[in-house]
Amino acid sequence: MSAPFRLQPLSEEHDRGSFACGQEALDRYIRTQATQDIRRRIAACFVAVESATGQLAAYYTIAAASIPTPDLPAEITKRLPRYPTLPAVRIGRLVVDLRFQGRGLGGALLADAVRRVLLAPPAVFALLVDAKDDQAVTFYQHHGFQAFASQPRTLFLSLATAEKTLL
Numbered sequence: 780m781s782a783p784f785r786l787q788p789l790s791e792e793h794d795r796g797s798f799a800c801g802q803e804a805l806d807r808y809i810r811t812q813a814t815q816d817i818r819r820r821i822a823a824c825f826v827a828v829e830s831a832t833g834q835l836a837a838y839y840t841i842a843a844a845s846i847p848t849p850d851l852p853a854e855i856t857k858r859l860p861r862y863p864t865l866p867a868v869r870i871g872r873l874v875v876d877l878r879f880q881g882r883g884l885g886g887a888l889l890a891d892a893v894r895r896v897l898l899a900p901p902a903v904f905a906l907l908v909d910a911k912d913d914q915a916v917t918f919y920q921h922h923g924f925q926a927f928a929s930q931p932r933t934l935f936l937s938l939a940t941a942e943k944t945l946l
């Protein structure tokens with residue numbers, strides 16, 4: 780039996796007109812802005828498509844980022860060289876259409892991001908996310924992300940941990 784969802788890069792063939800997650804800004808982003816961000820190399824965007832219907836069920840974006848090393852907890856940095864910043868990948872948006880929420884897709888998107896980042900040649904120390912609201916914070920904490928002390932809505936997860944817990 781084929782998988783219920785296919786995860787692939789966003790392309791012209793995906794119909795985003797009916798995507799609805801309940802937050803207008805996130806719907807507008809996939810409809811009108813994601814393609815431009817890809818073209819300008821500001822973000823990469825990956826989507827989950829329902830195999831049976833071809834419907835766009837979810838998307839996420841990732842882009843290169845860096846973490847100022849002093850922002851990380853001492854128990855992590857004490858084992859690292861004293862570089863001023865560490866390489867990271869930021870998950871800009873991670874969104875599941877309302878019709879598909881609660882079926883494991885959010886977690887599957889996170890795992891897909893980890894897989895793609897691990898395959899890319901540049902080293903990445905951690906994933907970063909800017910959670911849009913408290914509910915998003917709890918979603919990421921549920922998956923092992925930890926908030927920065929100074930920015931409670933920005934969270935990180937080391938790739939070493941993500942590889943063990945999310946794949």
Ligand SMILES: CC(C)(COP(=O)(O)OP(=O)(O)OC[C@H]1O[C@@H](n2cnc3c(N)ncnc32)[C@H](O)[C@@H]1OP(=O)(O)O)[C@@H](O)C(=O)NCCC(=O)NCCS
Nearest residue numbers: 872873874875880881882883884885886914915917918921
């Ligand atoms: C947050 C969101 C991505 C979750 O996606 P989802 O497909 O409904 O979640 P899943 O079904 O994959 O849930 C996976 C796990 O996370 C848990 N979870 C889901 N939402 C959660 C939340 N808000 N807080 C804590 N845990 C949550 C589930 O219980 C599940 O746990 P399990 O693996 O132990 O069974 C989705 O609700 C969404 O798109 N919301 C609107 C946009 C948004 O806020 N995006 C995040 C910031 S950009």
